[in-house]
Each structure stands twice: as structure tokens, then as C-alpha cells.
Amino acid sequence: MKAGARIALCAGLALVPGFVAAPVHAQPGDGVYMYDTWLTPGMTAKSPGRVATAKVSTAHAGGTVLFDLTELGDVATVTPPGDCTRDGRALTCPVPETLEVRLVLRAGRGAVDGASGTIRTTVAGGTTPATTRVRIGHGADLVPTRERTTMDVEFAGPVPLPVEFTNWGDRTAGGFFLELDATPPFSVDVPGCEGSIYGEVIRIRCRVDERIRPGGHYEGTPFTFRMGDRTDDDSQGYWIVPADRPVGDYTNAEASFDLHVISSADKGADIAVSAGPVVGLVGEVATASVTIRNGGPFDGGAAGTVYLESPAGTEIAGYPDGCEPSALALPAPNPNGEPVQQTTQCAAPVLASGRSHTWKLSFTILRTVPGGYGRVEYRGPVDPDVEDPDTGNNTATLTVQSAPAVAGTAAGTAAGASKSGRGAPIAWWRVVAVTAILVAGAGLAIWARRRAGKA
Template sequence: MNRHFRRRTAAFASAALTTAALTALCTAAPASASADDTDPVITLQKPAAVAVPTAAASGTETTVQPDLEYTTDASSVQTDATITIDARRVAKIANVSFSDNCTVENNVATCWELFYDDDPQGQLGSVTQMTISALPGVAAGATATYTVSGTATAGTIVGGTGSVQVGGPAFDLQPTVDHTGLAVGSTVDEPVQFTNTGDRPAAGAQLLLMASPGLGFAQHYANCKYSEASTSAPSEYALCTFTRTIQTGEKVALATPVQLNVTTAAYYTYLDTQIVPKGDPGLARTIDGHTWTEGTGGRLALTVLDPGTASSAPAGKVALPLTGDHSDYRIAALTADNTADFSVTGDTAQGAVGDTVDLHFSMTNNGPATLYDRSGSGIGLTVTLPPGTTVVGASAGCYPDSDVPQERAHGPYDCGEKGDYLVPAGHTADFSLTVRIDQVTPGAQGTAAIAWSYTPGWRPPYDPDGANDSAPLTLN
């Protein structure tokens, strides 16, 4: 909710580039080489298989778009590229169309791209899109592949192959239940229920449960595995596997609701729930990189609420995309009756005219609750400087409240950590501003104060003690 986070978020917000904007960018900067004078290698990441629904599916999108994502080995990239997508095999089972930056002949698309990024961190965006829908009369289970290749003005394009199949399971998850006023130390039940609204059965299902700080799984089942992350949100994961066939139209529920312990760290807490066919390639992106431990309790079972209809279509592993109010991903908000006392420390410094001095200040979450603001509006400080000073340096995370020269020089400044939407109990964030003393004023005083909200006087219910929300920054 605080001001500094919103300003910084807006400054770095991304938007899709139109063809005109890309053309202007290309004109403004020659696309002859990467900025580090090394021709980049731009590699298409293996596209995940996609499934397109037939008319027998319900609650699903009518079209799908494969993810065409690229990475690079270069520290910066600036090059025109031509991407070629050969979709002739796919066109035998599906309708295929392409984005406006492509010219198409006989289901082979030639697409213009501009890969441009000063700090790609390995990832590059693209504007080329392929849109696919099933042809009428094609049987569920039909599969075809497409190929992607390319050339670049500067560098090398490494392409790849993707696949498309007709039909698939679609697990429509019933909305989960929100809870408020949960007592610390209590256990809360969260039912899970879903229906296969797709046009193919699934040979199994996988349920991913993600608990935020303050929640812990009370049961550890033998057909589930668990992973913990102490400094992130979610903080605990459970991945449960069910090997029974889920027929089309079948409705099932967990035989035992998910049981969650409410810990001393709980305030804003959440349970994210995702259900997919066993083997769905989209799940790997979420679970890769975790260390898992098998549960040692009994097995978590599914209870059949409606058996659905047996289908002659082969079982599918790739989920159909759901639409509207239908979803295979739900979030339950569970708020605990708890507190988190934030406090601020200031600083005192001495100096003569012309001296530069550091003013140190910090913010601490004294707990007991961990604060997790899922909106992304982090918790930080607004800093006013002692009069007679000019800012000449700032620690990481401190920025002037605006780009107006007067405020860059004399404040106010906003200070917050990266990831400050998640503040564990006991965590202290340290900051500093370096100022030049232009005029000595005995007892000149500024302030570091928690920026709770744009609304004057508002403070959150979890922190009833406002006496320690600010601290002085004093010179001489």
C-alpha cells in the first residue's frame, strides 16, 4: 500500500510492443550487433505441448497459443530476426493462424521479430504468435508437430519443434473457501473438488498445494511429496498424485479436506491449489528446482461424486485451457487473528559545512506474524531529510519520491527492499542516505517513517502500536 513501491512498480511496468513501436525502436538503434560485440545465440525454449478442445468439451477456450519463448547467452541483445514456423502438419488436424507480423503461404509463416534487451537475464520476449483451433470432425487424440527456425541480422537463432493434440482433460476446480479470524494454533479444513469438463479422460491427476508463510500441512500422505522454502512465498508445497482414471464428466473430491495448521507467523495467508492431469507438461515449470520429501502417512484418496461417462477417446495428459469462471487454479485467503509490530530506528550525525555524512535508519518487523501482501504493495519508509542538506548518495532500495531536481537533491526519499511484500517476523531492513551539509543548524531534524498508505492517518489493523512507526534523523 505504500507510495514508494507503487512508484517503482509503475516505472518498470512492461507492455506489449506494437509493430509501429518496434519499427521506431529499430530505426532509433542500428541492429548490427549485440552491445557486447559478441554475436548472440538466441535459443527457442522447448515449447510445451498444447491441446485444443473439440465441441465435446465445456468451459474451455476455443483456441490455444503455444508459448514461443527465447533465451540468449548474451548480456545484451539488439537484432532483427526472421522466424519461420512450418505448421503444415498441424493444419491437417487444426485451423492455424498467425500474428500480424507474419506473412503466410501454405501454412508456413515468415515472421519479422526484433530481439532487443539491454539486460535480458537470459530471457527474451517475442511478438510472434500462432493461434490454433480444432478442425471439425477430427478425432480426439490426433497429434501433429510444427517446427520453428530463424535467422538474425546479428547472431544465431536456434529453433525447435512443438506439438499439438486434439482434445484433452480439463479439470475445473471448485472455488476454495476463504477464512478470517483464525486463531493461532488452530487447524483449518480446506475442501478440494473438481470435475473433468474436457473431451478426453485422464489416466491420473496431480494436485499441487502451495501454502504461504503462517500455514503448514497437518497431514503428510504417502502419495504426496513435500517441499519447504524458508524465505519465500509460498513457503510449503505438497504435490499429491492420484493414479486412477478420471473419466469425462466425472466429479471427484478429496476424501479428506486439506488440513492446515495456523502458526504464530500467520496473518495474511493463502492456500494456492492447482489440479492437472498426471504428466501435464505445464506443471514442471512450477515444481522444478524443489527438493521433495515423500510423506509417510496413509494415502490421500479421491471420492467420486459423479462417475461421468466412459469415453472411447484415449486418455490425455495435456490439459485444455479453461475460460471464464472455470479454472484449474484457485486461491483461498485465510486471515489469522494476529499482530505484527513494525518499528523504525533513526540516526544522529555531526558535521561542518561541506562535510558529507551518512544517515542510517532501519525498519524491523517485530512479529510475531510474517507480513505477506500478495497485492505486491510492499512495506517501506518515507524519509524527509534534515534542513540544510543535499543528498549525494543512497543505499540500495532508496529513491527520490519523484524525478523533480529539487526532490532528488533534498527529498523526500522512499526506501524499501526488493521483495518487501514479504517481511518475515524478526527481519530488519537497513538503509542509508549520504548527505552534504550545506548549512549547520543545531538539532536539524528529518524523519524516517513507515509509509502505510496514501490515506493520511490510516494504519493496518495488525499493527496497533503507532508510537514506533517513525524515528528522527538528527544533524548537529
């Protein structure tokens, strides 16, 4: 996938259990693992040091971890957590609830470029230790200011990844890479990014061309991803790698962030229906609009069925594309025992968030029924991954605004062959309009006769 390409796959951002960036020489042990570590000469107590994290499997929760520092020599000093005990060149530490034991390493006094040592880590009950190589070397050392960042994010919304680090090395970094592993749905749209897929894992690699001098600080949001349709909280690791470091060398690079979804009440597609009134004279064919809308935030809601009950005193006169007669009777009794004329069903399309679809349906107004109405109802498919947070707007009423036909018109002739009733006052604007035209015509005729008399 080329740089700057958009990566968009359909599932939520998630950790990939057991999938870690390949270190240079580190080897896992029975139930424990720790990345290789690289230290800059002269990294002393004034620096924050390098955190080396031993990651323990859940099978050893509540146990202990033994760090054997015999082969480390004077390459580095080790500062353990406060609840560890030291016995010569060995440390014994309890495994916390996080399943991570964090050691702080600094280059030893007099450590020179090229020196190296090894830490061997064993969990209680394990037989094979994890081996971690500690190296001394010149170069840029990009240390995250916060190794764990917590962010509040909206469901299906953008997540700008905050990155903050200091170059504690003794060389200038001529840029750096941000690398992130994730599973879909996941999308990145940033120039300078590349994406590769390994099975179900997406590896995102973005380059930032900004020079960071020794002691220099970087803070920014180099790229943004989108959460997709995950509704639960999540944690994710990423790596900061100097641009001149060999590909695959992830020592000193790891940081992580926690995502807290703050809009769990809106974890779906809010589908709503609305309907315009049927307006016309008795005997006329009138058109009414029925609209379905996805209020979001999830793209792809709807794909169910919209049912429409014809208002009392009308009958359906034409079906738009996607609509057809239905045998379903909706529970919407009309006043005075008026029977339901017909029910129509329309297939709702898949809608992106904020999009809508409208059908135009034609009705013949047979007679006026005071207080008569029809009903519109959306019934969605059963999908546990897409909730409708507000089902109260899944129904609407379809009303009729009609008046008796004006005598002598086509509608009046048609109305004479059907039952008539008292007209609703809302549609008398038609009568007013006809009267105004007749009055204007009479006025023009009088004016014309007067001019002819003067001539």
C-alpha cells in the first residue's frame, strides 16, 4: 500500500493478543517477556533512564518474577520497584495486577560504545528464562514523556494520537517513525503513512520528518485514526523509532494509550421516520413524502423495512421504486371504527450517518374523515452490533388535509361518485384562490368596457 493511501477496514481497533513487534535479540521465557534495551553512553541520574518492562502472562498472576543481573555487569544500573527485594545480583519482584514489572535502566559509569550485557528473567514455577540484551551505543534515544496516555473518544469518532517524547540520546534524530498494530475497523488518512496487512493485523508506519536534537522535546498529533464501531474501552501500544534505526529494531520504542469511549449511549444508528401530510381535494390524487434518516453516529444503519398505513378516507394510487403492498396490519386504529385501507411496505436502504432517503407515495382522497390518520413505522433487522439508541422516533403519523371538491371541476365530478363529508378548513385556500381569479377577471372586464365607452 503506497504512502498516503487510505487504510479502511471494517471492525474496531483492538489489541492483538500475542502479537508484538519483533525485537533484535530478546527471547521469551516461560510466561514472561522483556524487550531488548539500548542505552546512550553518559545516561546518568539526571536522565529519566530507560524503562524495561517485563510482561507476565495471566497464568502467573499473583506470583513473583526473578531478575538475574549477573551477566549485566557494569553495563547498566537497575532501579526496581519499591516492593522488590535485592539479593546480590538478583531481584525478586511480585507480579502486580497490571502483569507488568518495570525496571529503570541507566548506562553504568564508564560504559562505552559497543558494550552489552544480559538480563535473565524467570517467573516463579517457570524453567526457561527470558533473555534481554542491554546495549550501549551512540545515537538518538527517543523516550516517551508519558508511557501511557488515556483519551476520551466519541463512538466511531476520530482519535488524534498524542505523541510526546524527549531525545535523551547523544545524537540528533533526523526524523522518526510511528508504528502501530491494530485490527479493523481502522482508518488512517495521512501523507507519509504506509500500511501492511499481516493476517488480521494492520501495521501502520508513518514517518515524521522533524529533527530532534539531544535534549530536544517533541509534542504533537502526527496522525489520526478512527475508532470504527467499537463501543467498549480499549488499550493500544505504539512504537517511536528514530528514522535512522534499522527496520525491526524496536528497542526503547514502546508507549501505549488507553481509549475510553464516552458516548456508549449512542453506540449505534439513530433511525427516525417522518411523513408529510396528504393535501388535496376529495377526488384528487395527492402525493405525500415519507422519509427515513440515519442520525448516526454509526454509518450503515437502516436496511430494514418501513411500513405505511394509508390514512382513513384514502387509498394508495401508486407505488414508488422499492415499495409494494403488504399484508401487515399496523396497530393504529382509526377513529369511529374506520377500517385500515391498505398497508404498504418499503425496503429501507443502508444509510450513512446523517443521510436520508425519501419515498413519494400517491393517494386518492375518497372522502374526508375528521381526525383520520395513517401510521408510518420502521422495523429494523436484528443486528446485535448496531443498536438504535432512540426507538421513540421509529414511528410517525400520516395525516390528511382535505376539502370538498369545487363543483364543476374534475375533482368535483369524481367526488360526486364517492362519499363526501365535511371538509377540513385547512384546504379552503384552493377555494379562495379560485374566487380571487374570478374577481380579478370581472374587474378586468369592467375596466375594458369603460375604456371602450370613452373611446
